[in-house]
Amino acid sequence: MNKLVVIAGPTAVGKTQLGIDIALQCGGEIISGDSMLVYRGMDIGTAKPSLVERKGVPHHLIDIIEPGATFSAVDFQQAAEKLIFDIQTRGKTPIIVGGTGLYLKALLEGYTFVAAESNAAYRKEMEGVAEEKGSQYLYERLRCVDPAAAERIHPNNVRRMIRALEVAELGGETIPETQVLAADQLLRYDAVVVGITMERALLHQRINGRVDSMVEAGVLAEVEELLRRGIERDSQCMQGIGYKEFVAHLAGECSLPEAVENVKAHTRQFAKRQWTWFRKMPYLHWLEYQPKKGYASLLESFYQTFAGNYL
Structure with missing residues (x-):
């Protein structure tokens, strides 16, 4: 079986640095498992890690499509499978780094996705229902026909709820994102799957600091440029946390301080949902970041646990 390393965990927990340092030690290449890093x-x-932060380590599935295009779990699964094979063929170690739980589970557990055809008329109807009755109405409808999908989709994400309803109500099937493996079942790959965790208060502090740094670095100008280029507000990329909130501000719906606080709150909520996803991965080995010991201790813990018989 193929060997690879997977570094998972909630946003802002330190996955990027750990993945790069492991890659430098073992001659690895990074495959991004983040649904937003695909956009140029x-x-x-x-x-997104800068070229300097990447320290010369090859990174894949970053900057591969234009904003406005769509990228799905199926796209990730297919692209990652090809990259893993290519990297291993060249004698390197593929290291998947990311916090998009569905992407990681789909790849590692070999999901077979339902290929339901899209129905424009149905989507238009559901958009009207959402506008008239609100997103919560759609959410309750989804809970009735596909409770598992409702569990993983945020009630405000109208686009994803409509897609899940479309599959469930028109295709007569559910999107198989609920597949669960027992702890002793074999994955599709010979993989070490590591999750980074830390105290919740510390993670929240890091999230807040990251958002403040984004504002200082000019994220508002980045959003303005995307809108100037004609990227629609309801496009997939603009639904990402850190974009939709600033779009709302630019539309006059909230002040800049309110938008910043919304990004922080939504990111903290997202981190909680990520933890929920990762708890469904019984093959994941948790490593805790302890602030008193620092990052070096985390890296050492990884090597003590896995390097002797793996890398």
């Missing part, structure tokens, strides 16, 4: 020109709001 969306750098600040996604906390």
Whole structure:
């Protein structure tokens, strides 16, 4: 079986640095498992690692599509499978780094996604329902026909709720994102899957600091440029946290301080949902970041646990 390393965990927990340092030690290459890093020109709001931060380590699935285009779990699954094979063929170690739980589970557990055809008329109807009755109405409807989908989709994400309803009500099936493996079942790859965790208060502090840094780095100008280029507000990329809130501010719906606080709150909520996803991965090995010991201790813990018989 193929060998690879997966570094998972909530946003702002330190996945990027750990993945790069492991890659430098073992001759690895990074495959991004983040749904927002695929977009070109969306750098600040996604906390995309700069070329300097990448330290010469090859990174894949970053800056591969234009804003406005769509990228799904199926796209990630197919692209990552090809990259893993290519990297291993060249004698390197693929290291998947990311916090998009569905992407990681789909790849590692070999999801087979439902290929339901899209129905424009149905989507238009549901958009009207959402506008008339509100997103919560759609959410309750989704809970009735596909409770598992409702659990993983945020009640405010109208686009994803409509897609899930479309599959469930028109296709007569559910999107198989609820597949669960027992702890002793084999994954599709011979993988070490590591999750980074830390005290909740510390993570919230890091999230707040990251958002403040994004504002200082010019994320508002980045959003303005995307809108100037004609990227629609309801496009997939603009639904990302750190973009939709500033779009709302630019539309006059809230002040800049309110937008910043909304980004922080939504990011903290997202981190909580990420933890929920990762708890469904029984094969994940948790490593805790302890502030008194610092990052070096985290890196040492990884090597003590896995390097002797893996890397």
